[in-house]
Amino acid sequence: MTIVIGFEGSANKIGVGIVRDGAVLSNPRRTYITPPGQGRFSVETAKHHRACVLSVLKEALLQAGIQPADIDCVAFTKGPGMGGSVVAVAIVARTVAQLWKKPLLGVNHCIGHIEMGRLITGAANPTVLDCVETQRGVISYSERRYRIFGEAIDIAVGNCLDRFARVIKISNDPSPGYNIEQMAKKGSQFVELPYTVKGMDVSFSGILSYTEEMAHKMLGAGECTPEDLCFSLQETLFSMLVEVTERAMAHCGSREVLIVGGVGCNLLQEMMEVMCQERGAKLFATDERFCIDNGAMIAQAGWEMFRSGHVTSLEDSWVTQRFRTDEVEVTWRD
Amino acid sequence: MAAPHSETLHFKTVGSVFLFSNRLAQIAHGSLSPDAEPRKGGISKELRVTDNNLNVFWCAEEARILRVSVGSFLDHLALVLETMQAFGPSETQ
Numbered sequence: 001m002t003i004v005i006g007f008e009g010s011a012n013k014i015g016v017g018i019v020r021d022g023a024v025l026s027n028p029r030r031t032y033i034t035p036p037g038q039g040r041f042s043v044e045t046a047k048h049h050r051a052c053v054l055s056v057l058k059e060a061l062l063q064a065g066i067q068p069a070d071i072d073c074v075a076f077t078k079g080p081g082m083g084g085s086v087v088a089v090a091i092v093a094r095t096v097a098q099l100w101k102k103p104l105l106g107v108n109h110c111i112g113h114i115e116m117g118r119l120i121t122g123a124a125n126p127t128v129l130d131c132v133e134t135q136r137g138v139i140s141y142s143e144r145r146y147r148i149f150g151e152a153i154d155i156a157v158g159n160c161l162d163r164f165a166r167v168i169k170i171s172n173d174p175s176p177g178y179n180i181e182q183m184a185k186k187g188s189q190f191v192e193l194p195y196t197v198k199g200m201d202v203s204f205s206g207i208l209s210y211t212e213e214m215a216h217k218m219l220g221a222g223e224c225t226p227e228d229l230c231f232s233l234q235e236t237l238f239s240m241l242v243e244v245t246e247r248a249m250a251h252c253g254s255r256e257v258l259i260v261g262g263v264g265c266n267l268l269q270e271m272m273e274v275m276c277q278e279r280g281a282k283l284f285a286t287d288e289r290f291c292i293d294n295g296a297m298i299a300q301a302g303w304e305m306f307r308s309g310h311v312t313s314l315e316d317s318w319v320t321q322r323f324r325t326d327e328v329e330v331t332w333r334d
Numbered sequence: 335m336a337a338p339h340s341e342t343l344h345f346k347t348v349g350s351v352f353l354f355s356n357r358l359a360q361i362a363h364g365s366l367s368p369d370a371e372p373r374k375g376g377i378s379k380e381l382r383v384t385d386n387n388l389n390v391f392w393c394a395e396e397a398r399i400l401r402v403s404v405g406s407f408l409d410h411l412a413l414v415l416e417t418m419q420a421f422g423p424s425e426t427q
Contacts, residue, residue: 050413054420068421083372084406091410094365095417318368 002307003066004073006299007053009089010081010109014049016060017296018071019303022119025064027289027296028056037169039162046084053092060295068100075302078106078312079323086319094317106312107301109293110325113260114139114146115304116297121284127254129245130325131157131261131268138200138248139325141333146325149248150200157237158261160204164233167212168219168226175292180230181267187231191224195236200247202240207233238268242275249281258284261291308332345400349390351411358418359383365414366407377403 003020015029032048034041061068076093077086090106097104110130117123128139128146137151155163158177165176170183194210196203211233218224224232245257257276259269269285276283290297308331353359360383367381376395381388390407394400 047409050409053413054416058420087369087410088413090369091365091413092417094368095361095414096421098361098364099418099422314364314368316368318370 002072002303003070004075004105004299004303004306005060005071006107006112006295006297006302007057007074007076007089007093008109008112008293008295008298009049009053009085010077010079011085011293012045012048013293014053014056014085014089015293015295016053016056017294017299018060018064018066019296019299021303024296024300025066026060026062027294028059028063029292029294030056031174033173036171037166038172039166042082042084045082046088049085049088053089056295057092057096068096068102071100071102073105073302073306073311074100074102075105075107075298075306076317077109077112077298077319078317079320080109081319081321083319083321086321090317090319094314098314103306103311104314104317105302105306105310106317106319107298107305108323108325108328109298110139110260111146111328111330112297112301113291114258114325115301116290116294117258117260117284117286119300120286120290121258123256123258123282123284125254126256126258126284127245127249127252128258128260129241129272131241131259137325138244140248140252140254141330144330144333146328146330148324148326149251150202150244153198153201153203154205155208157202157204157241160208160237161233163208164211164229167215168229170226170230180234183227184230184234184267187225187227187229189224189228189231190235191218191228191232193232193236195240197240197243200244202244204237207236234267238271241268242271245272246275246279249279255279255281256284257281259291260286304332345392345394345397347392347400347404349392349404349407351388351390353386353388356383356386358422359386359388361418362388362411362414366410371403372406373399373402379403379407 008015012032017027018025074097138149161177170179194206378393380391
């Protein structure tokens with residue numbers, strides 16, 4: 001029996017989760033929500049995480065019904081993520097690991113999403129569309145690495161959605177992407193927006209600058225409604241992601257797709273399902289408990305890594321804002 | 335007379351935190367030393383443990399840079415101490 005506790009705080013969610021041999025024992029989380037029109041200020045987000053990490057930790061232990069002595073390993077997000085936030089959570093992880101005399105394990109945030117996706121859905125060897133807010137790409141496992149087949153070359157799809165939401169002052173509660181999706185359902189007119197796929201890669205900065213420039217003009221002139229813009233943005237962004245995912249599947253001969261990450265809810269899943277049906281492939285996706293950043297995904301990746309022999313010394317437990325998914329040697333898969 | 339070049343100025347400060355035991359001082363050191371300063375250049379920080387004390391030595395090119403680093407360190411130190419109080423041995427509670 002192996003019990004791992006995982007700490008996640010790389011973006012605006014702070015979560016602590018506990019897993020035991022494939023079962024999620026607890027997974028509490030708090031989200032820092034900014035007013036409409038504002039992004040996530042790094043300093044404020046870090047302050048939020050510092051203020052609530054210990055109570056989330058206590059909640060995780062209580063809900064799981066375990067004591068620190070029962071824990072085998074303390075996992076935490078080493079990166080990528082927002083500097084101050086990642087550091088704050090890592091500091092708590094390091095402190096409890098030393099207090100409880102347990103090994104420490106730094107986990108790549110995206111691998112956390114992938115391993116939780118694999119656990120929850122049971123997908124064997126899927127092409128993974130990683131829609132984590134700070135990373136983004138199409139990933140496939142090959143020879144001990146999660147290889148990046150294609151990626152967003154400028155900003156992540158989540159960043160693009162968040163910044164678009166700020167342009168037209170959509171609420172950040174519960175999340176900009178969710179609110180864009182609700183508004184998109186009421187959109188009726190498709191507005192042509194830049195569609196930029198470059199081979200296996202996608203580019204979102206063009207569509208974002210276009211909407212930043214044109215949104216107010218078009219809305220002011222009554223050419224379209226904010227709902228139409230939301231609808232058009234989603235259709236364009238998600239079509240780009242479906243295209244590169246399909247290309248990766250064709251390249252790898254894959255018949256499974258797994259969507260992970262906070263953007264990977266609802267409409268993107270629907271669009272991906274259409275493509276999968278056309279190809280005779282299966283789509284796997286998780287619900288918002290696990291597709292949005294959470295502590296249990298870090299614990300799950302930590303569980304896999306720990307059982308295959310990974311640990312992180314204190315000296316090597318420094319955090320980083322840039323940590324590519326393909327930098328980690330995946331020793332826990334064949 | 336020309337003003338002294340900013341690169342020749344060194345703002346230094348030293349901090350010392352008393353913990354209840356050498357073990358706790360080592361734990362604080364372990365939690366606070368791994369991360370590099372976010373700013374590349376213009377600031378250096380070193381942590382050392384002596385008995386029950388965690389000693390911190392800063393050296394910065396500008397007072398503003400020093401202030402940011404010290405402020406950030408104190409926030410993180412507070413978090414370590416709170417964690418020790420919540421989950422540490424009984425003498426910290």
